Amino acid sequence: MSAGFSLSRVAALMVKEFIQMRRDRLTFAMIIGIPIIQLVLFGYAINLDPKRLPTLIVAADSGPASRAIVAAMEASGYFQIAPGLASEAEANEALIDGSASYVVTVPAGFERDLVRGTRPQLLVEADATDPAATTNALGALPQILASALKRELTGPLTTQQSVPAAVELVIQRRYNPEGITAYNIVPGLLGTILTMTTILMTALALTREIERGTMENLMAMPATPFEIMIGKIVPYIGFGLVQVAVILVCAQILFHVPMMGSFAVLLGVTFLFIGCNVTLGYTFSTIARNQMQAMQMTFFWFLPSILLSGFMFPFRGMPDWAQVIGSALPITHYIRSVRGIMLKGSGPADLVGEIWPLVAFWLAVGTLALFRYRRTLD
């Protein structure tokens, strides 16, 4: 009787499976929620051709031609020109802390040289840490320049138009001159790998105790919720730091990613980031009823962390609402910090804008976890 194929047996299993699925509301929500969220994120938030990138102008000369060039850049949609002019030092700082993606420098005597036809230089420096974010804009630049000059060089200057390029465009891809993708990906990977592993580890921390029946015993012992939380997250911070070391050594050996900044700063930021993650995972485990749910929550968190953090797709290409969500994720600030430290040599002062969100996030989820932790079996 046991051999062969019984529809009744298959039906028994299917019915049981459906009943269990329906009882597990979180799984059910995920089945509905994940496709919707993915559709929205991929459909609306991701933009491989980022526009309106913040641009500073450093002008030692000013005149109709340079104004026309700046206006044309703005009109192209790729560049968002900051009002006013910046000093060279300010512009450099803005590139390092990431508040500007481009700096356009108009050298002294630009207008005069243009009229004379001696091909003045126009220097455009781009933050090339993320090649994907800058390639399109830089590619469009010669065309923008040509059409701006065409309108400007009229009358007696029309002859200059015939010269293939009246202005010598000098493009500097800062921090990643060769546009090597790995330089950008490795810091991002550091963030995503840590997000996945460290959140998952602690997300299972309490649910495993509940599933194995050891939670009741733990609760009957005189350990406070804070002690339990600290005891559960600290080992995983150590675990995360080991992972970081492995990734960094590989990054160095396999991809030759430069290390411009200090290891101490990198360690400090990494500690904060791992702290955020393990505490978040612990918070998940105070909410989830079993390990399965804890894993699903981790996955749910992982999705926006990959898509909205600037890891896979340029952050500045996303609409405002997606940038707001992205800014709430610790990984966004961590990836920016690591790119800054490794590629630009950023120090703590340059990273203040990335550090405080990490600290705030950590404190917030830690408080939530303590609030969520149930001291009784009720």
Added chain:
Amino acid sequence: MADGRPENVVIDIHGLTKRFGDKTVVDDVSLDVRRGEIVGFLGPNGSGKTTTIRMICGLLRPDGGSGTCLGLDILRDADRIKRQVGYMTQRFSYYEDLTIRENLDFVARIYDLPDRVAVVKRTLERLGLYQRRDQLAGALSGGWKQRLALAASVMHQPKLLLLDEPTAGVDPQARREFWDEIHDLATDGLTVLVSTHYMDEAERCHRIIYIAYGKIVARGTVDEVIQSSSLSTMIVSGRDVGAIAKAVRDQPGVEQVAPFGNDLHVVGPDPALLKTAVEAALAASGSDAVATAGETSLEDVFIRLMQTAQAADQPGNGKAKGEASP
């Protein structure tokens, strides 16, 4: 036995009530336990034994009632109570993926025991597990797991030990040794509240409390509980007890009929009526079996208590109200 001076009252609770949704699981339970006593907590499955124990040690918040445990308020001082209470859960709740020594070490650290290494070593030796200290706890048999759990829950020298069905699924010898250990601990002044389903274990307690459907329905020593039930028992011995059982079951004055091998225990509240019923059944069956007066056992009393509690519970049963939330 300890007297009623306040320092000797270990558990003193009044009107303890716990509801899960619509269902009242523990209903107005009051009990007191004195120092050095071993009190058996009995009752059918789902009668509220575990829930009561969990409320005493602060794992559940009562919905009503008040009380003290070791002189501390069970509602406000749960944290301080936990330090002085040993609790052994129904299911083995130490870490199966830790070794025996690692488990004990963990517990010793949690309770901040001074001289931890020595305490753990002593515990291992007393358990007879010193040679196997590096074995995973998950690899132990049921009896050894239970001994480990007991050792771990008394390592911090609690004043009160709460045991929730500690011997479920353990062989008779291991159970006997377990109870010898419990008596040793009680002699040293430890107070024990132990829930069980086994009658022989109930008989090893100084006092028993019987709870059914969340209410205490009997308490006292084993003899007192049997006496207060005022049940009589007739034992029918011989062949064909099966046929006699059928015949006697519907007779007036017969409450319980239970075959024990070649014997048949017939229990009823009125001795005269019971005797008449049994004799009538014997005569009707034409069997050569003989009926003699027997001792009423604790089990007979418990089944009676359960049945009467069930009958009392049915009319106003919370279960009848609406569906439980999914």
